Amino acid sequence: MASANPVPMTEKTFLGHPLGLIILFFAEMWERFSYYGMRALLIFYLTKHWLFSDSDASVIYGAYTSLVYITPVLGGWLADKYLGQRKAVMFGAVVLTLGHALMAFEGNGGQGDPTINIFWLALAFIIVGSGFLKGNISVIVGQLYPIKDVRRDGAYTIFYMGINLGSLIGVLITGYLGEHYGWSYGFGAAGIGMLLGLVVFVLGKPLLLGKGEPHNPALLKERVAGVPREWLVYLAGVAAIGVLWLLIQYQAVVGWLLGISGLALLGYIAFIAFTKLSKRERDRILVIIFLLVLQPVFWGLFEQAGASVNLYTDRYVDRMLFGWEVPATWFQSVNSAFILLFGPVFAWTWTSLGRRGLEPSTPAKFGIGIILVGLGFMALNWGAQAMGVDVQTSMWLIVLLYLLHTMGELSLSPVGLSAMNRLAPWHMAGLIMGGWFFATAGGNFVAGQISALAGADGAEGGEAAKELYLQVWNTVGWIAFGIGIAVLLVSPFIKKLQHLDTLEEDTDHAMAGESELAEPQAAGRDTWEETRR
8 A cells, every 4th residue: 555645756865754844853953952051151250250140140141041942933034024934944053152152252351241242242132143043943843744645743753852962062062161171161062063054054055955945036136225125134133133232231120121021912813712713713723821821830940950950969968979970060951861761651651641542641641741840850959958958969969850841841731732732722822822931931031030039148168058059949839739739630621611412523624615725824823832942
């Protein structure tokens, strides 16, 4: 019997997949190498080199990571409307490379050093570059395959492995260099990684077979005020760097912008749901809003990894292993290692339970994820308290924290993305995904605030500072645990609002009415097959 999705005779493949997937795999691997390598060092760079307090450094960290998750909304829109994904990724890669190169200028340190302005500029470059690259490169993955090609899920699995492989080795290499040889070596390695990603993407263009190109190339050539429209888009990106250079220095403004725009977005989604949608579609939107509101709870705790947990690991954890002290940054790679190990296990588990009719619903999985992230901090607190606050905490408690958090991530992140794609009406898919990014960004900002609370007395050091970390984590852990239990209790009711029994019927009906938009919508859904990373 012939395959339902035969590979075109002219298509060159490797292990059954287009060669373009290899290019995207390595380009994204090196981009994640640079991003997570730099992220592992950032909180230490802020506290040890620029001499910010733990509290201030945490707020800066939260503002930076939240902005990284906001800009892809605009970068994706510019790619869809004007540039196409390939040009957007190319521009983003160039900007990212420059940003990581600027991170190597460390000056003499201290907030009075004028070189700190180059540091703010480097962060702005990285934020804008991520906006153009993150998301758009995963769109090209989907474009390599026909819409109903059964290889698509496997392709995104391979791509996701590249993301986590880059994160794993990036943290190990840049973290070691940064901690043992100097900041410029660590950040320089991250910059080299990003440059390698750019080179791979440029050289691999022929293997992309024309995918990700602008929908209307003539539009880019049109002149506006004598300047080609394409160059105006790039100039807008450069202007955005200037805006973000200012924003990143005023973190409170970032918080207000996130809060106001996030509430406005949720309000707009709700307005459309109650004024323009059928009852079943409206119910599904209510489920989406429910899941979005839970996002900051989970990521606010999960993203302590790069902030308060990183600082705690450096100061209060016994990292000696066979006579050698493990670099504090290396613990940032544990999450990626666990994802590579347990990602396939979770996928198999959900499938196996589904065949038996025992698979938890999407809201229930969210509850499980939030419970696990809370349990991670509760377990760390219990273990550290049992050992004694005056004794260095065992590194295996940190590993246990990351194990529980990774299990929580696998229960929530890919599941949530799938729910956004599946439950959103076809004409609201982009808007809903924007809501997902806003909620994730909000969680990162919340993470900075929690870390600031935990490190409020960090400058004093000693047992009192360590006790404060544990108290804050124990409190937020119990709060998350309680919220997770509440979500589990209401999940049967929320599940009914999904109307899963009529989902395919409703989708087919809507698509039949707008057949000419079916293909772009299907491609749009594949844009976000990538998980949080």
